[in-house]
Amino acid sequence: MQLEYLTTANSMIMWIACIPAVLLVLFQAFIFLKRTWATGPRMGVPVEKMKEAAKSSLIASIGPSIVVVSGMFSLLASVGGPLSWMRLAYIGSVMYELPTAERAAMFCGSTLGTDNMTEAAFATAAWLMTIGCLGWIIISALFTDKMEVLRDKIAGGSMDAVAALTAGGGIGGFAYMVAMRCIPFNPMSSNLWAVLASAVFTVWLNLYMKKNPTAKWAQQFGMTISMFIGMAVGAIALFI
Amino acid sequence: MENKTNVFRGEYLPWIIKTGRATNLLGVLLCFGPCLALALMGVWPNWTALSAAMIVQLPGNLVTQIREPISYFTVLGVPGTYMAFLSGNISNMRVPCASIATKSAGYVEGSDEGTITATIGIAVSTFVSTIILTIGVILGSWLLSILPPIVTQILNLLLPALFSTLLINYGMMRPKLFFIWTPVCFILYYFYIIGTWGYGTLATAAIPIISAFGAMGLGVVGSKKGWF
Secondary structure, X not given: OOOHHHHHHOOHHHHHHHHHHHHHHHHHHHHHHHHHHHHHHHOOOOHHHHHHHHHHHHHHHHHHHHHHHHHHHHHHHHHOHHHHHHHHHOOOOHHHHHHHHHHHHHHOOXXXXXXXXXXXXHHHHHHXXXXXXXXXXXXXXXXXXXXXXXXXXXXXXXXXXXXXXXXXHHHHXXXXXXXXXXXXXXXXXXXXXXXXXXXXXXHHHHHHHHHOOOOHHHHHHHXXXXXXXXXXXXXXXXXX | OOOHHHHHHHHHHHHHHHHHHHHHHHHHHHOOHHHHHHHHOOOOOOHHHHHHHHHHHHHHHXXXXXXXXXXXXXXXXXXXXXXXXXXXXXXXXXXXXXXXXXXXXXXXXXXXXXXXXXXXXXXXXXXXXHHHHHHHHHHXXXXXXXXXXXXXXXXXXXHHHHHHHHXXXXXXXXXXXXXXXXXXXXXXXXXXXXXXXXXOHHHHHHHHHHHHHHHHHHHHHHHHHOOO
């Protein structure tokens, strides 16, 4: 039998309450895309290049989206369909939502997905997930335009400094995420092999693109291919 | 052709900022939809537990919420930042898609043209992920029962592979910075997990902040001094 709180969590009224937020995400993406598509050519960005950008992003989104869906399964069993769907399509991310829901349940003396989970504990999880994510959207709503000014100030009008700032943000941010998956060091770790395989392929790909700057497949699919090579090599390590 | 800076800074960005701010503030209200629905059904949270959980949860969140927009801003651009923080899944989807879209069109990340392609990339990835998530949530329980657990384990390897790909891509933009800073991040994280700095919120928050801002600072200083 379905747990009682999950009947509430999966009720029609919960679905109805979650739809507007997801529609807002789609609406914003649509009007931004429309405006950008009209503005690009006026700035000298040809339609063909914009189409290339759209196509490569479309292909690159599929893999990570499936990862999010697979992460959603655990959330689905814990907080029901509507809330999982809204939290992952709207502001949240898999890495953040499940621990938050778990923490709220814990403070109520309950455990997610078990019969000691009460409706009040579920509501506490829903509220904590909501309040916890407000910062992202409020900060982006109020300060995005100021970041442009801040960036220009830091870079002092030098395009090379802007590029260095971008590279630095990428190196620092992603080196930390890679470190999280490779430490403690274990030579048989599937994560480690996935990281190494993708790294080697990406180095080769970058060198290849330098020699063949017009290689379209490398520009459009290179990063996606690298992701799947990493996954495949990591999977072999899983089986050994 | 019109003056591209005028088009971008004079027309496009002001419109994006006005619309982005309005939609994201509306998003703050819509966030409470599920809470409102539960209240209508007479289901309220345990307020004491909620307050206690908030005290533990919010400081860590806030640190991430300040760090992420600043460190990803240069890749996402102004329109992309509004969209990415409304739709979520920033580091695992929006940043990679912005970067891939801009690279595939052959523009420099952070430039005005790069902002156009990044915006297209993020909008497209938002459509794709929302569609896949919606299908996933509908078929979810059924899929859950037929997929062997090894499939999920294998799919989870996509993320480390993606992060490694992005790290190398950014690293190859500034190789010296990469070789100096990546070991620093690894050492910082190693000392964190062996407990050198304790496990408190402060240590948890400090490491990613030092990793990201340290690299950005060193990058800008290095560029100005001509090191890299």
